[in-house]
Amino acid sequence: MTSPFEHFGTSAIHAGQSPNKWDLNQISPPISLSTTYKQSEPGVFKGNYDYSRDANPTRIALEENLAALENASHCKVFPSGLAAISAILRLVKHGEHIICAEDIYGGTLCLMEDVIQQIDGIEVTFIDFTNNDSMKKALKSNTKLVLFESYTNPTLKIVDIEEIATLVKNFNKDILVVVDNTFITPYFQRPLSFGVDMVMHSCTKYINGHGDVMMGVVMTNFEQLDNHLHLMQKTAGSIPSPFDCFLAMRGTKTLHVRMRVHMENALAIAKFLENSPKIEKVIFPLFESHPQHKIHMKQAKGMSGMVSFYIKGGAEETNKFLCKLKLISIAASLGDVESIIMAPLLMIPFTANEEALKKKGITPNLVRFSVGLEEKEDLIADLKQALEDS
Structure with a gap:
């Protein structure tokens, strides 16, 4: 149909x-x-x-x-x-x-x-x-x-x-x-x-x-x-x-409305993270720094609320950052109205060895953030306080 x-x-x-x-x-x-x-x-x-x-x-x-x-x-x-x-x-x-x-x-x-x-x-x-x-x-x-x-x-x-x-x-x-x-x-x-x-x-x-x-x-x-x-x-x-x-x-019924806000919030958060001294790298397709940015612009009309980034440090710094979050929940899913965050290597068992995972970009300091529909100012404030304390 x-x-x-x-x-x-x-x-x-x-x-x-x-x-x-x-x-x-x-x-x-x-x-x-x-x-x-x-x-x-x-x-x-x-x-x-x-x-x-x-x-x-x-x-x-x-x-x-x-x-x-x-x-x-x-x-x-x-x-x-x-x-x-x-x-x-x-x-x-x-x-x-x-x-x-x-x-x-x-x-x-x-x-x-x-x-x-x-x-x-x-x-x-x-x-x-x-x-x-x-x-x-x-x-x-x-x-x-x-x-x-x-x-x-x-x-x-x-x-x-x-x-x-x-x-x-x-x-x-x-x-x-x-x-x-x-x-x-x-x-x-x-x-x-x-x-x-x-x-x-x-x-x-x-x-x-x-x-x-x-x-x-x-x-x-x-x-x-x-x-x-x-x-x-x-x-x-x-x-x-x-x-x-x-x-x-x-x-x-609300997918089109939700996706617009997911994108708006994710863009604001990706920009905040990119300017944070505690962040090593931000992966977001709307940024020209993304390796396949041109492909994204060719085949997509926008971007969802998915942002991935690397904390400066390792497993200890990443774990501390996640545990300091107050509004954003640590969880394994994505795409909800609520913001959900996770560190894949700290939360999911992988069968591949460390070197193979590293080659794919999956390291202990990799964080995947499913940005929700909360007010972006509140999300940024939560990220800011968690990064400052970590």
Whole structure:
């Protein structure tokens, strides 16, 4: 379902949610909790509604809404971002090959290493997607799927989506190119317009935006791929609850407004950090100092609230800084209205050795900040007092 409206915000509020769809013309989409539907006679039922695992009105309303936001023809939602990626990876068979970003989200990395490689027996090659030579060397005759994040976690590297899609398709047009667009959202960037086959998001993050729903979504313009995703919902039972779909749909209504403030706050904080004598380096795509700034400006319309930076010092100084924060919470997620901060190496177990992590830019003094919607002056004041005391 491509958007019936010209502007993103109008689609966010109305797409897939016409009151005419509901029995009483409700403005706010109702939560359909029924697991099954009455048939007028055996095998005859209204619309596609037979059993809720197969189709649910609240879930379909959300899928239509998200498809419009991504300007996609098809959309399917799943109970988590990893469930969404797992559904995608079921397109790959034993003996086939996947190329995956080396600095992919930790949960995806574990899925690739512990399940896809060890259990499913599928070959996976991890590469740096900002290096085209790495991609050229990794492509094989049995390569089936390529997966990367448009903005990597936590070092915010930016991949030229169109360049990668073109390179892969020129090698073999049947290789599927998949982008995880979680960090920047469809408000700022739509990867399908750059030639990829599927785009996914962890709706747990910005799309829901309120830290109370776990969900994933996959969008595509290809019916065959969408049929596979629906099979994963129906046969593998990978579906979110109607209530979670309702909450996520409530979140999308304010996505365009929230993303503008996330960007405004993040820009102000990145500038503050860049001028602080306690900060070694700031990573923010809107800054010309970012290695892929030109790529960002070419393919995105703005930036989310994600800012990464390095504290001067090591693990001790970083830990002290985080513990001094009063308003900003230490937590592992991102994209919420509340500001959340973390030091990846101090908080998440990594399987790679210290030298390999350092090569990727992941050191004890690296901090990832998901800037929320609080007043930016209060956030800066909290950062300032924590830095002064650390």
